[in-house]
Amino acid sequence: MTAGVDLAAIDTLVGDGPAEWDATGRIPVELLRKLGAMGVLCAEVPAKFGGLGATSLANGELAAHIGGLCSSLRSVMTVQGIAAATVRRFGDREQRRHYLGLLTSGKLACSAFSEPGAGSDLSGMATRIRPAGDGTGDVIVSGEKMWITGAAYADFVMVLGRYGDGDDGAAAMVPADAPGVSIEPVPSPLGCRAATHCRVVLDDVRIPADAVLGGGRQPLSLLFTIALSYGRMSVAWGCVGILRACLTAAAVDARTREQGGGPIAEHQLVARHIAELYTSERIATQVCVHAAEQWDRSAPDAAVTAVLAKQVGATHAARGAATAVQVLASRGFSDGHVVARAYRDAKAMELIEGSTEISQLVLARHAIDTI
Numbered sequence: 001m002t003a004g005v006d007l008a009a010i011d012t013l014v015g016d017g018p019a020e021w022d023a024t025g026r027i028p029v030e031l032l033r034k035l036g037a038m039g040v041l042c043a044e045v046p047a048k049f050g051g052l053g054a055t056s057l058a059n060g061e062l063a064a065h066i067g068g069l070c071s072s073l074r075s076v077m078t079v080q081g082i083a084a085a086t087v088r089r090f091g092d093r094e095q096r097r098h099y100l101g102l103l104t105s106g107k108l109a110c111s112a113f114s115e116p117g118a119g120s121d122l123s124g125m126a127t128r129i130r131p132a133g134d135g136t137g138d139v140i141v142s143g144e145k146m147w148i149t150g151a152a153y154a155d156f157v158m159v160l161g162r163y164g165d166g167d168d169g170a171a172a173m174v175p176a177d178a179p180g181v182s183i184e185p186v187p188s189p190l191g192c193r194a195a196t197h198c199r200v201v202l203d204d205v206r207i208p209a210d211a212v213l214g215g216g217r218q219p220l221s222l223l224f225t226i227a228l229s230y231g232r233m234s235v236a237w238g239c240v241g242i243l244r245a246c247l248t249a250a251a252v253d254a255r256t257r258e259q260g261g262g263p264i265a266e267h268q269l270v271a272r273h274i275a276e277l278y279t280s281e282r283i284a285t286q287v288c289v290h291a292a293e294q295w296d297r298s299a300p301d302a303a304v305t306a307v308l309a310k311q312v313g314a315t316h317a318a319r320g321a322a323t324a325v326q327v328l329a330s331r332g333f334s335d336g337h338v339v340a341r342a343y344r345d346a347k348a349m350e351l352i353e354g355s356t357e358i359s360q361l362v363l364a365r366h367a368i369d370t371i
Helices: 007-014 017-024 029-037 056-069 071-090 093-103 220-256 268-296 302-332 338-349 356-370
Strands: 109-112 128-131 138-149 156-163 169-175 181-185 197-208
Touching (some): 017 071, 029 071, 056 071, 056 220, 056 268, 071 093, 071 109, 071 156, 071 169, 071 220, 071 338, 138 156, 138 169, 169 197, 220 268, 220 302, 268 302
Parallel strands (some): 128 156
Antiparallel strands (some): 138 197
């Protein structure tokens, strides 16, 4: 049991689906809704709102388990969790009751941050969330978002943008079927294919003012940090899952496949690969455990430990997946095989929620300022 969830039940629901989902680029939406109603997609939501009330550590182990099965599914879990975490932090009492209740009953949400001219650079964000100014009390959302994971499944797009004509920020829960919302999947992505990565256009979308979390006017950097910290933690744990899946596949193959009169595990260079995979999994796990503990304690360095966890997890997962393919050789070279999927998916982990280079800059700045 992890986060109050029967992992065997999840395994049964997922079954042999990931390879097919990777090939077709889609996860059955009925499965996503079922997992959502089980509380799996945003397990940290408190029980009073219909969630599991999981700690960050328990939610992380759940993300690792799902990440070991299917990184695309874990990616959908991540964006649902980001939306829920943002509602919890910035929504008022009624918004928390309403939206968290929906997100733990089968409704799906994605989180829209990146834009064609703004990834990690907040100063380039152009999306605007502004009062309609016509006496209706409505607000108008305008902008374009790119590489929005899970948007093809979403009932709500949690949009981050600038509020009004100033530099303050706002997060709005925009219905995916609202007039003016256009969602277009990016064709043939390299990794996490079934998560869907989409271009989302918001063409003067009119929504009620109570869809803007906390009324808006929050510091854009604070909105960004809270949401990204949750996302980085989830991605980091997903990388632990990738490493565990690769280690299992490589160890089993090395133990059972024979070359030169014995199992390939007896060859020292192959054994070295297994040792490196095991070491990577242990390092990534321990860094994630530390980050989760800091998050649960609301420690002052929780945000930077989330960056560290994501940086360590992603880089080790990318290297570990390549190692697993090397061990399995032709057996792991077939599209759809767990290590072939991991090889592509792990590369995506070095890019999302802040690239490796952005993470290095954050960590360097933290070290210079604190040591």
